[in-house]
Amino acid sequence: NFTKQDYRIKNTESNFDDIGGQKRAKRELKEALDFIINAKSYKKIGIRPLKGLMLVGPPGTGKTLLAKASANFTNSVFLAASGSEFVEMYVGMGAKRIRDLFNSAYKIAEREQKSSAIIFIDEIDVIGQKRESGMGNKEYDQTLNQLLTEMDGLKEHDSVQILIIAATNRVDILDPALLRPGRFDRKVIVDLPDREGRAQIIKIHAKNKPIDSEVTIEYIVSKTFGFSGAELESLLNEASILSLRDDKDTITKDHISEAIDKVLMGEKTDRKASI
Ligand code: ATP
Numbered sequence: 368n369f370t371k372q373d374y375r376i377k378n379t380e381s382n383f384d385d386i387g388g389q390k391r392a393k394r395e396l397k398e399a400l401d402f403i404i405n406a407k408s409y410k411k412i413g414i415r416p417l418k419g420l421m422l423v424g425p426p427g428t429g430k431t432l433l434a435k436a437s438a439n440f441t442n443s444v445f446l447a448a449s450g451s452e453f454v455e456m457y458v459g460m461g462a463k464r465i466r467d468l469f470n471s472a473y474k475i476a477e478r479e480q481k482s483s484a485i486i487f488i489d490e491i492d493v494i495g496q497k498r499e500s501g502m503g504n505k506e507y508d509q510t511l512n513q514l515l516t517e518m519d520g521l522k523e524h525d526s527v528q529i530l531i532i533a534a535t536n537r538v539d540i541l542d543p544a545l546l547r548p549g550r551f552d553r554k555v556i557v558d559l560p561d562r563e564g565r566a567q568i569i570k571i572h573a574k575n576k577p578i579d580s581e582v583t584i585e586y587i588v589s590k591t592f593g594f595s596g597a598e599l600e601s602l603l604n605e606a607s608i609l610s611l612r613d614d615k616d617t618i619t620k621d622h623i624s625e626a627i628d629k630v631l632m633g634e635k636t637d638r639k640a641s642i
Pocket of ligand 1: 389425534
């Protein structure tokens with residue numbers, strides 16, 4: 368695939384208020400984002416800018432939403448890519464794509480007269496595995512080296528400030544070079560939601576759905592221990608479909624129970640598939 372990739376994401380609708388739970392992650396992110404918002408004051412007192420932030424947590428917990436919300440919060444241009452996109456049969460393509468990604472960030476920010484850009488790299492572990500891990504993949508190594516070079520090259524005096532937010536659920540396999548000071552030196556844990564978090568996420572996704580009065584948020588919360596935000600979203604969506612199929616006006620307890628089973632079944636097949 369030699370077509371030029373567009374990493375620009377225009378739909379950055381996500382705001383921190385639309386993300387349920389993740390109280391601590393949101394607080395830590397906002398604190399870190401102050402580096403962008405008050406960049407000048409930080410520079411004045413000689414604090415080096417924050418270049419990279421690592422979101423760590425299981426799939427579907429809202430890492431992408433948090434990265435988008437960060438762009439909105441700081442009025443930054445938002446670009447997104449996934450680690451697996453950089454992996455090509457042709458040696459050197461991955462490194463070239465990384466260069467393109469950073470160049471696009473500068474160009475778009477300048478064109479739109481924004482003073483900052485956030486680059487989101489999902490599944491960073493695909494290119495960021497320990498280089499000495501014996502995987503022996505030259506392509507991955509070159510891609511990772513290019514990313515590190517780009518990060519090290521981000522200058523304080525540049526008119527566009529760039530922050531790279533990466534996401535992974537396998538921080539243990541990352542090359543330590545990625546986590547060194549001046550690179551992804553801030554880690555934010557984005558874990559599965561607790562009761563309160565699940566209640567908030569359910570409220571967000573139940574907003575425009577005709578939930579029957581026999582179903583309380585507390586009921587759904589009590590049945591969904593261990594569910595991720597993505598699974599809760601999927602559960603409410605499934606329940607709506609079941610209610611429609613039943614020709615009912617509302618989503619009943621039965622629909623919710625059946626939808627929960629469906630999501631759990633899906634999880635099992637996913638697990639099997641990945642073994
Ligand atoms: P992955 O690691 O698989 O890329 P992720 O952590 O980036 O997952 P998202 O892509 O942000 O997860 O979430 C997927 C979807 O799940 C969202 O679009 C949203 O509908 C729902 N979702 C996940 N977490 C939350 C949350 N905390 N609040 C509200 N919705 C959520």
